[in-house]
Amino acid sequence: MLMEGGPATAAIPPHSTATVAPPRYSLPPCRFYSEDVLFCVDVDVESKAEMAKGRAITRLDAIKQALLLFVHTKLSMNPDHRFAFSILAQSVSWLRKEFSSEVDSALSAVRAITAADSSYGLADITQLFRIAAHEAKKSRAQGRLFRVILIYCRSSACPQHQWPVSQKLFTMDVIYLHDKPSSENCPQKVYDALVDALEHVSEYEGYIFESGQGLTRVLFRQMCMLLSHPQQRCVQDDLDFPKSLVRKSPPQTDAATLGIKGSSLYLKHHVANRYPDNTRFNNRRSCKAFSIQGSLVTGRPSSSVSVSDAEMGGSIDTIKDYSLKVADPELHALIEKEKQRQFNCLELIASENFTSRAVMEASGSCLTNKYSEGLPGKRYYGGNEYIDQVETLCQQRALEAFHLDKHKWGVNVQPLSGSPANFEVYTALLSPHDRIMGLDLPHGGHLSHGFMTPKRRVSGTSIFFESMPYRLDESTGFVDYDMLEKTALLFRPKLIIAGASAYPRDFDYPRMRKIADAVGAFLMMDMAHISGLVAAEVAADPFEYCDVVTTTTHKSLRGPRGGMIFYKKDPVLGVDLESAISNAVFPGLQVISNCKTLATGLVELGYKLVSGGTDNHLVLVDLRPQGIDGARVEKILDISSITLNKNSVPGDKSALVPGGIRIGTPAMTTRGLKEKDFEAVADFIHEGVQIALKAKACVKGTKLKDFMDYVESPDFSLKESVSEVKKKVEALTNQFPMPGV
Ligand SMILES: Cc1ncc(COP(=O)(O)O)c(C=O)c1O
Structure with missing residues (x-):
């Protein structure tokens, strides 16, 4: 259970082909193997209390032994760990500021700790947090993990702090040695305050142990528990x-x-x-x-x-x-x-992302227990006073995120996801069998934009409404607006839908507005894929031209799974954007820059991209010139720890064995990858494609199933090559923390 951080490959990945028995405890691999540990020892007079009646050993004596036990043991596990020492009087000050791996240095620091003769009263640990945050940044820059171990000895004085935490930068553990509770003291209150403090700052699982027994071996055992690496606890x-x-x-x-x-x-x-x-x-x-x-x-x-x-x-x-x-x-x-x-895995599915711990906490909260049909202030159930506030807050933030004027735009934040949001818009604006026009699915559109095949109405949106798709100009890979205009004038739709699942370019909203106006249609944008980019103002703004805008909340926006519908409050075209608000919603520029780097890398490697490039978070690679399809490449990349999806490209015949792959950069940008990392990503994908081509040549049959069976069979001769790519991929991914875990 308590393991030091080993090499990142120590934990066996789920789909590993390795035959070794899985370890009994498979803990997540950690990013930082070496730790910088800052001890903070309480030197109040209470640290002079005897550990137990009749025994001459004081708390501070026992603490000193425990510290040395800890230092020795940690160094025997990894001689690169470093230690520094501070003391807590009224406030915290350095005792030994240099982080050192030398036992002698620790020994002399420990020897220098002396207890006060009287009580300090106040125990302000703000300075401890300040020092730790400062030092943690330095440690992090050196690829090290920063920890604080506070040993607290006061039975009546609660620790206090004024630490306006915005970022958790280090892990904190606490050992609390106290007197037995009596009418004269309040160790329970102190313990609660210590838990609060720990909670306030600790990045990874921080442990808190207490003891009022005065037994040295209990203290030693607790200290041993703290030997565990915070990322593997x-x-x-x-x-x-x-x-x-x-x-x-x-x-x-x-x-x-x-x-x-x-x-x-x-x-x-x-x-x-x-x-x-x-x-x-x-x-x-x-x-x-x-x-x-x-x-x-x-x-x-x-x-x-x-x-x-x-x-x-x-x-x-x-x-x-x-x-x-x-x-x-x-x-x-x-x-x-x-x-x-x-x-x-290298997560390159364009519609996925890594959400934050905070979002996970909110979505896994007691809010899940509540029915709240209706709208804030107008509910069909009681007990919605806080839900109303939550929903109103959510609406306000949604409008702010997209720089919308609340007098001109409203938002419904209740849809469960993007497809229901779209269907709700159709239900609101259209009558059954009214006509809609959306980008055809094989050309990058979404199922919920009215997709149907010549034989079957595949989506509910084509069953209840009459749908005519518009498409890309196959020679350029851009939306064929001329054709859209021509067919719209003939078809006379009531709703035109902009937005896509696999289109690497911005939409031409002014042009689409003009076409919609010419035929008297509503114009809706489904910005599910690019809403993070819109919020960050690095993609064209659909609100200026559209009547309704829908989105999911979990793709580039990085929120929980959900959907939203923005609707104009009055019919005036154009929107007064609110003055600049933080675009911290999403690192939009980095996403696009990473995507452009990836696109350039792939083009340099000889790949054909639909539309020749990208304006947003995804690239669509046409693999047909390489002599391979998206399904086979997806499979090889999947077993190489690269997750992306096969995708139709213009001119494709089959959706099951489409000619391309779609690659998105939001998720890995969230984990911190930059342009140079995406150059490597392009190379990994290229290596995967080469393996897929070789594998295809080894397979006897021509069906996709033959290929899949071969790759999964013991005869698959390219396992080594796959493992090599996988190793390189995981060496990259394992360097970057994953939010929320
Ligand atoms: C453009 C677009 N709209 C809507 C959706 C549907 O979202 P959800 O799967 O949350 O229903 C998607 C999903 O990928 C999408 O790409």
């Missing part, structure tokens, strides 16, 4: 205390005796109640944000640990609320595998 609730350490039986009411695994109560009482004289802390984090945040995705403990009162020896029959890991280990294991797949 289990959540604190899942810590496995070795049986040999559990000498005394817990009392009958202890959750441990009742076998309630997976709850922090189990862990904390399990530890706390082993000793008859121990404090009985309510040291569940369940009442704290720490565990309310809980989710499998974040790796945090599950929300409120609700062990029934009956199980606790009480009589009230309440609920058991185990973490997913405990309640459904099978599903938990699959999610963990998916997490690892996402971490290892």
Whole structure:
């Protein structure tokens, strides 16, 4: 469970062809192997308290031994770890500022720690956070992980801070040694304040341990728990205390005796109640944000640990609320595998992204419990006072994100995703069998824009409405607006839809507005793919010309899964954009710049791109000149840890074996890849295409299935080449953190 960070390839990827047995614990690989650890030792007079009655050893003596134990052990695991020391009096100051891997340096720093003779009263740890944030940036720049270990000894004085955290830059652990609770002190309150502080700053899972028992071996054991690498930790609730350490039986009411695994109560009482004289802390984090945040995705403990009162020896029959890991280990294991797949793979699906921890927390929250039909202030259910505020806030932010004037534009933020949002617009504006025109799916449009084949009305939007597509000019790869104009004048649609799933260029909104006006149609833009770019003002603004704009929230916008519909509040064309607001919604320029680099790289490698290039977040590669198709290349890239999708290109005959691939840059831009990385991406894709071509030549049959069977068979002779690409890909991806995990 507690493993030092090994090489990134240590964890076996889910689809690895390796035959070695999987490790018992497969923890996510970590990015930083070497740690910089800043100790902060409380030197208040309370650190002079004796560890236990009758024993001459003080808390500070025991702490010093524990620090040296920690330093020695860490260095024996990795001699590159470094340590520095600070002390907490009224505030925090340096004791040994230079981070050093020398044991002697640690020894002399530890020797220099002395306790005060009187109480400081105040314990302000703002300076600790300031120092740590500053140093953490330096460590990060050197590819190292920064940690703080605070050892706190005051039973009545809560630590305080004024740290306006905007970014979590380091991991913090706390060990709290305190007196037994009495009417004179308040260790529970202090503990809660320490949990709050830890929560406030800790980037990865920070541990907090407490003890009022005065036992040195408990302190040593806690220190050993902190040896774990913060990026490879289990959540604190899942810590496995070795049986040999559990000498005394817990009392009958202890959750441990009742076998309630997976709850922090189990862990904390399990530890706390082993000793008859121990404090009985309510040291569940369940009442704290720490565990309310809980989710499998974040790796945090599950929300409120609700062990029934009956199980606790009480009589009230309440609920058991185990973490997913405990309640459904099978599903938990699959999610963990998916997490690892996402971490290892080069994610180039143009409609996907990596959302943030904060978004995951919000989507995995109690909001999921609530029905809220209607609109804010006009609901069919009670109990919506906060949901109303959430929805109103969401509307305000949506308008702000796209620089819209709330007097001119309104937004409905309720659609579950992009397709329902589109269908809701059609339902609102059209009658059954009214006519619509959208970009044909084989030319880059979306299913929900009225797609149908000569034989079948494939989408609900072509079943309930009459659809005539417009297409690309196959010679240029750009939308054929002349043809659109001609057919619109004949077809007279009620709605023209701009927007696409696989079109690497901006739409010509003024031209489309003109055509819509000429035939009396509404003009709608489905900006699902490019909404992040629109918000960042690096793509043309559809709001200036369209009557309705729909979007998903999870693609380039990087939000949770959902959809939105923006509608003009009055019929005046053009929109007064609000003055500049932060375009921090999305790193739009970088996405486009990465995409252009990728496009250039591919062109230099001899590939043909639909339209010859890109204005946005995706490129569409026509592989037919290479003598291969998108399906075969997608398969080879997939087993090489490159995730993208096959895609139709103009002139294609089959949607199942289309001639191209679509490659998007939003997700990997989110993880921090820059232009030079995308040059490498172009090379990886090229290597994959070469392997696909060789594999195709080895296959006897001509069907796609023959190819797939061959690649999955033991006879596949290019496994080595695939592994080499995969290794290079993962060496790149593993350098970049993945948000939300
Ligand atoms: C242009 C466009 N509109 C709508 C959608 C549908 O979004 P969802 O899958 O969330 O329904 C997509 C999906 O990729 C899309 O590309």
